[in-house]
Amino acid sequence: MEENIPDNQGGARHSRSNCELSQLSQLAELPVDTLKELARICRPLRFQTGQIVAHEGERPDFIGFVHSGILRMQKTLEDGRQHIVGLLVEGDMFGRVFDGPLNVSVESVADAEVCAMQRAPFESLLLRSPELDRVVLLNILDELDRARDWMIILAKPKVKERLAGFLMVLCSRFAGVDHILRAGSGTIDVKIPISRTDLAHLLGSRPESISRAFHALADGGSIAIKKPDLIEIQDMDALCVVAGDEDAGNHPTMEHLLEFLHGRDD
Amino acid sequence: MEENIPDNQGGARHSRSNCELSQLSQLAELPVDTLKELARICRPLRFQTGQIVAHEGERPDFIGFVHSGILRMQKTLEDGRQHIVGLLVEGDMFGRVFDGPLNVSVESVADAEVCAMQRAPFESLLLRSPELDRVVLLNILDELDRARDWMIILAKPKVKERLAGFLMVLCSRFAGVDHILRAGSGTIDVKIPISRTDLAHLLGSRPESISRAFHALADGGSIAIKKPDLIEIQDMDALCVVAGDEDAGNHPTMEHLLEFLHGRDD
DNA sequence: CGGACGCATTGACATCTCTCAAACTCTGCG
DNA sequence: CGCAGAGTTTGAGAGATGTCAATGCGTCCG
Numbered sequence: 001m002e003e004n005i006p007d008n009q010g011g012a013r014h015s016r017s018n019c020e021l022s023q024l025s026q027l028a029e030l031p032v033d034t035l036k037e038l039a040r041i042c043r044p045l046r047f048q049t050g051q052i053v054a055h056e057g058e059r060p061d062f063i064g065f066v067h068s069g070i071l072r073m074q075k076t077l078e079d080g081r082q083h084i085v086g087l088l089v090e091g092d093m094f095g096r097v098f099d100g101p102l103n104v105s106v107e108s109v110a111d112a113e114v115c116a117m118q119r120a121p122f123e124s125l126l127l128r129s130p131e132l133d134r135v136v137l138l139n140i141l142d143e144l145d146r147a148r149d150w151m152i153i154l155a156k157p158k159v160k161e162r163l164a165g166f167l168m169v170l171c172s173r174f175a176g177v178d179h180i181l182r183a184g185s186g187t188i189d190v191k192i193p194i195s196r197t198d199l200a201h202l203l204g205s206r207p208e209s210i211s212r213a214f215h216a217l218a219d220g221g222s223i224a225i226k227k228p229d230l231i232e233i234q235d236m237d238a239l240c241v242v243a244g245d246e247d248a249g250n251h252p253t254m255e256h257l258l259e260f261l262h263g264r265d266d
Numbered sequence: 267m268e269e270n271i272p273d274n275q276g277g278a279r280h281s282r283s284n285c286e287l288s289q290l291s292q293l294a295e296l297p298v299d300t301l302k303e304l305a306r307i308c309r310p311l312r313f314q315t316g317q318i319v320a321h322e323g324e325r326p327d328f329i330g331f332v333h334s335g336i337l338r339m340q341k342t343l344e345d346g347r348q349h350i351v352g353l354l355v356e357g358d359m360f361g362r363v364f365d366g367p368l369n370v371s372v373e374s375v376a377d378a379e380v381c382a383m384q385r386a387p388f389e390s391l392l393l394r395s396p397e398l399d400r401v402v403l404l405n406i407l408d409e410l411d412r413a414r415d416w417m418i419i420l421a422k423p424k425v426k427e428r429l430a431g432f433l434m435v436l437c438s439r440f441a442g443v444d445h446i447l448r449a450g451s452g453t454i455d456v457k458i459p460i461s462r463t464d465l466a467h468l469l470g471s472r473p474e475s476i477s478r479a480f481h482a483l484a485d486g487g488s489i490a491i492k493k494p495d496l497i498e499i500q501d502m503d504a505l506c507v508v509a510g511d512e513d514a515g516n517h518p519t520m521e522h523l524l525e526f527l528h529g530r531d532d
Numbered sequence: 533c534g535g536a537c538g539c540a541t542t543g544a545c546a547t548c549t550c551t552c553a554a555a556c557t558c559t560g561c562g
Numbered sequence: 563c564g565c566a567g568a569g570t571t572t573g574a575g576a577g578a579t580g581t582c583a584a585t586g587c588g589t590c591c592g
Binding site for chain 1: 569570571572579580
């Protein structure tokens with residue numbers, strides 16, 4: 001019954017008459033025709049913090065593109081707890097094209113704008129637009145890679161290592177998201193978008209251990225805890241060493257990030 | 267230089283003049299035309315245990331479909347250790363369509379037959395065959411789901427829970443693979459396709475702890491260790507409880523599996 | 533047949549993490 | 563301003579895991 005675009009039932013509001021699809025970097029290079037068709041079948045939705053965008057086990061009538069804000073994907077365990085399996089930010093896609101029900105729930109972590117593509121016309125357009133098809137395919141492949149990176153982080157035996165890996169992911173993947181990363185004077189501030197409890201579930205631990213791991217990293221000098229949910233990265237290399245050097249040279253350097261972030265502010 | 271189909275350099279041997287593609291359940295329902303075209307651009311390769319099928323960081327000239335045997339995907343860490351991020355069995359696909367280099371290595375765990383589709387004609391065919399395109403898309407979506415299921419298993423705090431989850435995955439996903447699952451008289455035998463050391467890497471632990479966890483499960487009565495790499499599932503429900511009931515009702519029952527496996531033997 | 537080798541197991545101990553409980557911080561509200 | 567509530571932090575003890583070393587088991591090969 002709730003398998004429709006949640007514009008009425010879900011409490012989401014239309015933000016504009018149509019999405020500014022070309023702002024999404026992944027879609028920007030599509031042919032004009034395709035973009036026009038996308039705009040026609042797209043409905044912009046707006047979600048407040050904590051709202052459910054899509055329910056696990058349902059088959060929403062839309063494929064979502066995140067336009068702004070942060071969403072989280074989570075699975076519901078038998079005991080009712082929620083387990084986060086990924087975060088979605090600007091440019092990310094969710095929904096199962098051509099396929100059955102979702103097996104994750106999607107919930108907004110911060111106020112979010114989502115472009116909802118009606119399923120049937122979107123799938124039809126996929127068949128006619130090889131370029132769009134390719135964008136969707138690559139998006140899913142990227143998501144798969146990120147899930148595998150997570151697997152490596154989660155397989156670290158110590159909480160401190162997993163937490164450091166999590167911070168590295170935040171730095172490398174969410175650099176373009178203003179809500180999460182900001183440049184300070186020679187340092188980088190990271191906003192932790194989820195609570196200690198959720199972070200504990202995500203990293204396979206408990207809130208207390210997460211807290212201790214944060215302070216252990218701080219004692220090591222690689223980070224500083226400005227507020228419980230605001231971390232200052234002081235030594236990216238040290239953090240990377242703690243994380244276990246997961247991907248040799250594949251992580252962003254402090255200098256690179258600072259340059260990028262300051263460049264954005266100008 | 268090694269980015270070609272490894273028929274000469276890699277030591278892989280052609281097994282037949284062409285692949286029996288229609289045997290792959292995922293491809294069986296494709297139109298005859300598409301299957302014929304696939305057969306034309308496909309080269310069957312055969313790998314012995316331990317051979318490298320594709321190297322991380324390279325962009326192989328082919329997209330692989332596993333025809334038989336077991337392969338493992340792994341990432342190389344900075345210290346040279348290999349970290350397994352997934353197993354591939356009959357019907358699975360690997361390779362990055364339309365995209366850049368692989369970020370996993372693929373290595374055969376048991377003697378394996380792989381159908382190697384030449385990249386360029388395969389991508390060309392994808393554009394002309396919506397059915398094939400859809401098969402590829404769904405395959406990747408399934409792989410993504412499996413990776414997320416792994417994340418939940420890996421986030422369990424105790425080794426015994428993660429190991430139980432691993433065994434559940436083996437039961438639910440590899441039921442059709444003769445190398446892994448066999449029905450006994452009222453019980454199910456699972457062949458563990460990787461060593462304790464690799465299993466420890468996969469589950470974020472150490473070989474010694476894995477060994478202890480196996481024996482703890484055996485003491486609990488849910489499994490029996492017939493040989494180090496041959497486990498008898500005695501109580502699927504108990505195993506599921508230990509695993510933490512990750513997906514309520516989403517796991518196979520003992521009865522279902524036994525029925526399925528015996529049906530296959532007849 | 534025996535010995536070397538790889539792998540799995542077992543034991544002992546240090547370390548880390550979980551658990552439970554209490555104190556603390558921040559925010560919103562009367 | 564004080565209070566209540568949620569979330570975070572800290573502390574102490576029990577439990578689980580990592581670590582190191584030694585032993586057991588099977589296979590391969592001389």
